[in-house]
Amino acid sequence: MARNPPVPETYYDRVAAQHALPLWVDTAQYVPKEPTPPYDPALWRSEDIRPLLMEAGDVVTPEEASRRVLVLQNPAFSGFQGTTRSLYACLQLILPGEHAPEHRHTQSALRLVLEGEGGITTVDGGRVEMAPGDFIITPSWTWHGHTHEGDTPMIWLDGLDNGLMAQMDTTFFEAGQTELPGTGPVSTSVEEKHGEPSEGGERVLRYPYDKARENLEILRKVTDIDPSHGYRMEYLNPADGGSAMPTMTTMLMLLDDGFTGQPYRSTDGTIFTVLEGEGETMIGGQAFPWKRHDIFVVPSWSEYAHRADTESVLFSFSDRVVQLKLGVWREARSS
Numbered sequence: 001m002a003r004n005p006p007v008p009e010t011y012y013d014r015v016a017a018q019h020a021l022p023l024w025v026d027t028a029q030y031v032p033k034e035p036t037p038p039y040d041p042a043l044w045r046s047e048d049i050r051p052l053l054m055e056a057g058d059v060v061t062p063e064e065a066s067r068r069v070l071v072l073q074n075p076a077f078s079g080f081q082g083t084t085r086s087l088y089a090c091l092q093l094i095l096p097g098e099h100a101p102e103h104r105h106t107q108s109a110l111r112l113v114l115e116g117e118g119g120i121t122t123v124d125g126g127r128v129e130m131a132p133g134d135f136i137i138t139p140s141w142t143w144h145g146h147t148h149e150g151d152t153p154m155i156w157l158d159g160l161d162n163g164l165m166a167q168m169d170t171t172f173f174e175a176g177q178t179e180l181p182g183t184g185p186v187s188t189s190v191e192e193k194h195g196e197p198s199e200g201g202e203r204v205l206r207y208p209y210d211k212a213r214e215n216l217e218i219l220r221k222v223t224d225i226d227p228s229h230g231y232r233m234e235y236l237n238p239a240d241g242g243s244a245m246p247t248m249t250t251m252l253m254l255l256d257d258g259f260t261g262q263p264y265r266s267t268d269g270t271i272f273t274v275l276e277g278e279g280e281t282m283i284g285g286q287a288f289p290w291k292r293h294d295i296f297v298v299p300s301w302s303e304y305a306h307r308a309d310t311e312s313v314l315f316s317f318s319d320r321v322v323q324l325k326l327g328v329w330r331e332a333r334s335s
């Protein structure tokens, strides 16, 4: 369209020289009609990544590495950008007798134990035992280290909100505190606290798998199956009934043998870890077959549908709780 008067030839250069941008140029690119996540769906197969993690046992000690961790980097990202924009999924290995030294950071972390017994993670000096399938919380800015008192390698999934902290420039990190502040014993298990709301300061940090698995069986008996998610429960903070963690929504779902889920999408890019079973998830038209201990990521607003070829249990985490707090979370189902 002709302008009267026409835009002076140097106008855009003069605007750029002032470190300003005209919003009317390519607006759709900056304010898209719906989410256009700059990362891809992806799957990490345990049979490919586990040998590399075990090899890391020969490559570095936890003292040298601080944490012997492989970050599952989204294939569309470079450097330490994470698994989604807001979250990191990592795999950590600790060998019998080893100690990963105490540190603290503003990132919240979750652990989902995949293999091994006898691992202890400390949170502000309190010991939290780790057993396969357990979901364990390391709250923001708490001192934490890991030790291994068992006799076989321990592997767990770490989930962290690193991307979220990076986006807001709220990352702090401190290492090397060995004298731990005397916060007294930590209430470590939802089991121990069963039925009682915890008092201020006491935190539930461990959600044992046997109890969670039992809860799924109860759900199967007393509720209707969700057409997309099977029988699904969310881990909650018994103190207030809200999300177990302030930045990450965590869930466990049971899919019956032969379950064929209806397509679903939501704005929280989600990382799934297979605890039991085998199946396949279609993500944006692409098939991702999975087995025990595989990890896969569904980007924001990508349509996905699960299929289970045997009875399966999947753990998931995402930044949904943050999006809910901000009033921007959306979901859609199609049938």
Ligand code: 1HN
Pocket (backbone or CB within 6 Å): 067, 069, 088, 090, 092, 109, 144, 158, 160, 162
């Ligand atoms: C971290 O501190 C741990 O404490 C695990 O075990 C994974 C990934 C990125 C940044 C810090 C841990 C991590 C991490």
